[in-house]
Amino acid sequence: MMKKTILILAMFMLILTACSSYETADAEVTVYDTGVNPDDWALIPAGEFFMGLNAHETMLDYDYEIMVTTVTNAQFTAYFNDALTDGAIEMDDSGVVVYYAGDEFHAHKHEERIDAGNWPVYPLDALGYRIEFDGNYFSTVAGYENHPVTSVTWFGANAYCEYYDFRLPTEAEWEKAARGVDQRAYAWGDEIETNYANYYASHDPSEAVYGRQGDTTPVGFYNGETHAGYETFNAVSPYGLYDMGGNVWQWTDSVYKGEHYRYLRGGSKGTYEYNLRVWTRNSVTPTHSSISVGFRCVRDQ
Amino acid sequence: MHALSRRISYFLQSTKGLALLAIAMISIVTAIWGTLSGPMVEWGVKDITVRLLGLDLDPSDREGRIVMLYHSIAMAIVAIEVYFITDIIPMKKHEQNTINATVTAGYLLSMIFGLVFAYFGHNYVFHGLFLVGQTLVFFTGVLLAAALWPWKKEYRLPLDSPYAHTKKGLDLERTAYFVMAVATLGSAMFGAVTGSYWGNGQETFLAEDLIREPIKTALQLAIIGHLHIMLTLIAVALTLIVGRWQDFKGKLHKAAMILMILGTIVITLGVWSVVPYEAQAHTIIYVGSVPVMFSALLFVIFSWDKLIRTGLTERNITKGNFIQKMQALLRDPLRFGVGWQMVFMNFTVSGVGLFMAAKLDEVIRVWSHREERITLTGHWHILSAIVATIILMYFADLAGLKGKARRWFGWILIIGSDIAFASVTVFSLKRLFITEAAQQPLVDMTMLLTDLGLGAVLVVLAAFMLWRLFDLFLKNGRWSQEYTEAGLGEDVELIEAQALPAQAMENKGGQVK
Secondary structure, three states, X not given: OHHHHHHHHHHHHHHHHOOOOOOOOXXXXXXXXXXXXXXXXXXXXXXXXXXXXXXEEEEEOOOEEEEOOOOEHHHHHHHHHHXXXXXXEEEEOOEEEEEEOOOOOOOOOOOOOOOOEEEEEEOOOOOOOOEEEOOOOEEEOOOOOOOEOOXXXXXXXXXHHHHOOOEOOOHHHHHHHHHOOOOOOEOOEOOOOHHHOOOOOOOOOOXXXXXXXXXXXXXXXXXXXXXXXXXXXXXOOOOOOOOOOOOOEEEOXXXXXXXXXXXXXXXXXXXOHHHHOOOOEEEEOOOOOOOOEEOOOEEEO | XXXXXXXXXXXXXXXXXXXXXXXXXXXXXHHHHHHHOOHHHXXXXXXXXXXXXXXXOOHHHHHHHHHHHHXXXXXXXXXXXXXXXXXXXXXXXXXXXXXXXXXXXXXXXXXXXXXXXXXXXXXXXXXXXXXXXXXXXXXXXXXXXXXXXXXXXXHOOOOOXXXXXXXXXXXXXXXXXXXXXXXXXXXXHHHHHHHHHXXXXXXXXXXXXXXXXXXXXXXXXXXXXXXXXXXXXXXXXXXHHHHHHOXXXXXXXXHXXXXXXXXXXXXHHHHHOOOOOHHHHHHHHHHHHHHHHHHHHHHHHHHHHHHHHHHHHHOOOOOOOHHHHHHHHHOOHHHHHHHHHHHHHHHHHHHHHHHHHHOOOOOHHHOOHHHHHHHHHHHHHHHHHHHHHHHHHHHHHHXXXXXXXXXXXXXXXXXXXXXXXXXXXXXXXXXXXXXXHHOHHHHHHHHHHHHHHHHHHHHHHHHHHHHHHHHOOOOOOHHHHHHHHOOOOOOOOHHXXXXXXXXXXXXXXXXXX
């Protein structure tokens, strides 16, 4: 009975998925040079800011720097090669893994153990993944060098930042970097139009190829310039950050008592525009790997 | 002027007119506000609506706007159910008039000023009027509960009545309505008091955004409980209403009413206990859900069996074969559809809910919160829409839809809505079948089917509403007939109007003193 049900469901899915002419995440990519340098950092000064939907005044009493863009495929590929040589990451049947020291466990309802040990970083050879491994060396799929790295688990993002003596931002650090000190809804202001960010059905160039979920756009794509005939608005945040709304969700460092989830911010190419508001939270298990999730790092002053 | 006053009287004093007005209000709100989300945004329709109406859609107020919109529509749904209840349950004429008038003023104030406050700038006078409206609807509940008081001697049933009753003649169906009304009053306060005390109207949140909070505040728990129990009680009330429409009686009726009373009490207490005893509350709610759902199942069995029996009798068939029975069952999509939508709900709402509960940590909580959120919002949007389709089926019957128009309306309502509900269910659970990278074709197809299904429903609803709109321009249209039936015509003696509850009571085999 169960087998029959699964068979019927699978056939139904097959019929549904066969009814589209869209590419499924592995089509050839158009290359854009946005002129934004992913190695740049922005200083976020100490002070109060308004946090959350209900705009609670929150103090961060220290300066910190945050990457101007999310980490790119090129940057992450370089890390993979360096870390593999150093022994900081390992390979197993599931792909790349990295050691993590584990979380404190509080046995709360729905909480799952995150013990010390090797955890997945990046499962290779899956649909829509942009980094390849030939057995010795990692390389980026051609054309995706300046796109945000995606499909990296929280363990991978955390390991990347720590490898360079950086760290992932806390939720508060991320939100302050996106919002500044006023009460704007989006990183660039209070209005949203399709030319501000890459989100679901925002008509960015990749949607013609992949459908309304689209593909990632290069970091800093929405900088007010016109790329191959596509006009963008300047979606820079008050501190000069790009892509703080849309394109990819971004891992944060905040871990809360009684939870194993990690929190993501910013919305993505696959979400409606209201998810791009600076206070919108998403959460998922730290092993989650998604073509809509990336990250950026912070460093202390 | 006289013609206009007669029509106004029809809309504000007759059950059918009142229900028609409320359905028209909901239809207008749905038609306009439906353009603000989903594919309508992608197609640019939202921008047109915003410009045409001058809507103020501050992104930071989105959650608050949604809360106001839900309450606006819910108040009208509650009003429609109240009209039906005061029409079919014996009560004094002055009680019926007072209750209907109060709930009408209440839902109109809530709906109009709630939406104006939420979408056209925040004038707090309008927010106050929204609260006045809600208060009136609550007060209606008090009046309704008093009118429904089942222990009044005049509402006792004869001991040989085929309708559910105790050995002393206590009308169990009336008791079920009474329990539902009291439970609704308490559950409304459960949301209103906590929202006012802790939220003070400023700290807005949507329940689906907090589901993964490991420790929820009392306010959050109360609000989550409130929205669940209110929708549940709306469904309970509707099940009772359609039971009376189809003259539910006999042994199944007795069992169903006992189960409904017990289930309603247990579910409600379970939800109310969610603040102090969250862990135990879930178990209590599950326990209470079983008799309520079983009660609905008994109604469906009765309803379909009756349809088959009467259908065969109409064709002078004593013992039909399977095909003849199916023909009899399906000959009236409105009467069949009510039970069918309840059955279908098990696949798209209850079944999904049970699956989510059983596989929460293993499957659902492995997905991102945003994915889980889609399943939750899909889940209760479908339940709300099923409630709406059942109301429409009942009202279409009341409105005298007959022949081909009845069949087309009924079948398009059933097929269109069920295609939409099934598609939304597949969409919301897509991560079970397909990866994010390969999902777009599935998303496109399910969205297309959803739009087609809902579009078909809206087209037949629009046709129905236009029929009733044009009817209003006829001097002796259907409205005029309903106006007279409601005892509002000049030629109807006052004494006849006062005798209506007695007539309703007699129809149920009871007596009025």
